[in-house]
Amino acid sequence: MSIRTPAAPRTIEVTRADSPASPRQGTRIRLERVTKDYGLATPAVDDISLTIEPGEFMTLLGPSGSGKTTTLNLIAGFETLTSGTVSFNDREVSALPPHKRNLGMLFQSYALFPHMTVAQNVAYPLRERRMPKEQIRRKVADVLELVQLTGRDGHYPSQLSGGQQQRVALARAIVFSPNALLLDEPLGALDRNLRAALQTEIRRIHREVGSTFVFVTHDQEEAMNLSDRIALFRDGRIEQIGTPEHLYQAPETLFAARFLGDSNVFELGAGAAGGSVAWGGREWVVDPATVAAHPGVRERSAVVVRPEDISIARTSEGVPSGVNSVDAVVRDLEFMGSYRTLVLGLGAADTPGTARVPAFEAGLTIGEHVSVWWRPERQRVVAA
Structure with missing residues (x-):
């Protein structure tokens, strides 16, 4: 995603292409x-x-x-x-x-x-x-x-x-x-x-x-x-x-994370503390820079991971060190042209989740058990 940096506007009786550039106008x-x-x-x-x-x-x-x-x-x-x-x-x-x-x-x-x-x-x-x-x-x-x-x-x-x-x-x-x-x-x-x-x-x-x-x-x-x-x-x-x-990369709350883009959500209950959080019997590393500043994080929080930040390993041995991971089941495969969306059941509770992988990565089948992983700096801990 990219942010548009507006060029200096040109002044016209409304605006003409051949007019000289003028300072940015408008009302505060x-x-x-x-x-x-x-x-x-x-x-x-x-x-x-x-x-x-x-x-x-x-x-x-x-x-x-x-x-x-x-x-x-x-x-x-x-x-x-x-x-x-x-x-x-x-x-x-x-x-x-x-x-x-x-x-x-x-x-x-x-x-x-x-x-x-x-x-x-x-x-x-x-x-x-x-x-x-x-x-x-x-x-x-x-x-x-x-x-x-x-x-x-x-x-x-x-x-x-x-x-x-x-x-x-x-x-x-x-x-x-x-x-x-x-x-x-x-x-x-x-x-x-x-x-x-x-x-x-x-x-x-x-x-x-x-x-x-x-x-x-x-x-x-x-x-x-x-x-x-x-x-x-x-x-x-x-x-x-x-x-x-x-707003996409640094949502402060679960509402913001869910409303702007797709999210994998792991609700934690009590607020995140220290350098780790626990979910479904797993302990995950938390990068302090990824913890939202919203005061509600101290009371109730959730880990949010965008689908494009999820990687798939066919076995637990394929998960790199230093990352956070969870077991998953492939529930569906959706071909989207340049990429595939994997519909996942995450953890023992079969929490709904998604991952996006390049379209050429084939071979996964519905019902297959996999490990999904992501780097701690690519997650976000938000107020739930």
């Missing part, structure tokens, strides 16, 4: 002790604080009902705060209505006007701001070039594919140079291939425009692919925040 969005309480058993958003830096691509990730969309709506002004503050560039906007926050919005539904052409749809927010006609014409032409829809300006939404309609909606959301662009699961209605293509386009447009993007999704792969940082939500709170690589 700060939420301080924000709560939204609908009077239910628990608040929808529960005392969260978050700073989104200018020009950053921040993703709010989490399962349904975790508070991510409500947080986006609080930033937009569509919901009123129960407590806390929302600030743009250190100016509090908590009491401002949505139309005075100057934010672009992109939703799963395209919300295009069917009786307007592409150009008319994109020009709509500029006409509402009473810009001169020639300036509107230039801005519309620039943004249609940016989203690669030049020549489609006279088409109507019904004449466009779903991906093209979403590009029009994106163009309309950024044409007036908003303080930030808020995206609420905008790719959720598209098929897998089209989603991947539009993710690439959104990444490119973010890099070129240089504005602050706040993106909501429940799709971990989408979040990993697009984000500078991810705020992982759970039950109205932020469970962990960091770069995609950091």
Whole structure:
């Protein structure tokens, strides 16, 4: 996995390829002790604080009902705060209505006007701001070039594919140079291939425009692919925040480890202590650097090992020294193209597990008893 390092954006009337590079733009969005309480058993958003830096691509990730969309709506002004503050560039906007926050919005539904052409749809927010006609014409032409829809300006939404309609909606959301662009699961209605293509386009447009993007999704792969940082939500709170690589490689809790990627989980019960842990009659070495800083580790913890860090030995004699290992049974074999996924039963308790091995490693059979092993530095001890 790799983290995208955004290039210096180029300034246009929206952004043009031949424009000189400019400093990174965008609005700093700060939420301080924000709560939204609908009077239910628990608040929808529960005392969260978050700073989104200018020009950053921040993703709010989490399962349904975790508070991510409500947080986006609080930033937009569509919901009123129960407590806390929302600030743009250190100016509090908590009491401002949505139309005075100057934010672009992109939703799963395209919300295009069917009786307007592409150009008319994109020009709509500029006409509402009473810009001169020639300036509107230039801005519309620039943004249609940016989203690669030049020549489609006279088409109507019904004449466009779903991906093209979403590009029009994106163009309309950024044409007036908003303080930030808020995206609420905008790719959720598209098929897998089209989603991947539009993710690439959104990444490119973010890099070129240089504005602050706040993106909501429940799709971990989408979040990993697009984000500078991810705020992982759970039950109205932020469970962990960091770069995609950091959240994947260094989860603080079992929830974070399971939500971002596949994991082999060995629950320990009492917290890990010293340089070793015990599971299923095995004693494993613990590298102190792999123990999460989360205070819950001291009370209840689990060892997490990613499938790609698991190696397979046909016999116990094939396990190297200095590693952690456990006996396993091969329950299934899944061919995934460049690699195979082994579905495993781990230990005497037959705990579910997975391993990934190169596709050319053949010979294993369902029901075969093997030893699985991993290096202590490749595991993570998290709060369970």
